[in-house]
């Protein structure tokens with residue numbers, strides 16, 4: 093039983109042409125004002141397109157979830173080792189919010205809570221506020237070796253700070269759409285289900301049982317014999 097995240101291929105020729113022109117995704121790290129500020133600049137057209145294709149998102153879903161991916165990618169600049177950071181938004185607009193996370197290694201994954209977004213009329217601008225409404229944003233940092241994650245609430249603002257400062261680039265890092273899910277993980281999850289539930293699946297199917305990862309939209313299928321094995325493991 094093997095299996096890991098499946099990326100759907102990018103096939104839109106316009107997107108492929110654009111990606112070729114732009115080159116690989118990259119997170120550039122730099123110091124501003126003689127080291128008083130740290131900055132990061134993220135180019136992630138490939139990451140956003142791969143996210144869009146895997147999740148089957150339309151323009152609006154891609155715009156909102158894409159902003160979340162960019163934020164997670166930027167914050168990954170401050171991580172090291174096995175650290176991870178999660179960004180969650182709950183809101184009362186039709187998008188419902190999002191759940192994304194990133195790692196020090198530059199893996200970014202996650203999803204929009206309500207997709208497709210239910211709207212009455214096509215959006216008239218790229219202003220995403222009507223679809224988000226009011227809500228809360230939380231950022232949780234899972235530091236390596238620390239049992240207690242740290243959650244903070246922050247306000248995100250984009251300023252034109254950089255004009256006034258001299259920037260010195262200090263390096264680049266990789267950022268990509270990447271999810272650590274696997275069929276083995278889903279099998280362990282099935283085996284950890286309450287015995288009645290796994291028993292019911294075992295007896296009633298349907299087979300193959302399909303499980304879908306929220307974060308990357310990969311589907312893992314379990315045959316009857318694989319469910320039997322999970323059931324035996326759970327007893």
Ligand SMILES: [Zn+2]
Nearest residue numbers: 271273305308
């Ligand atoms: Zn996944």
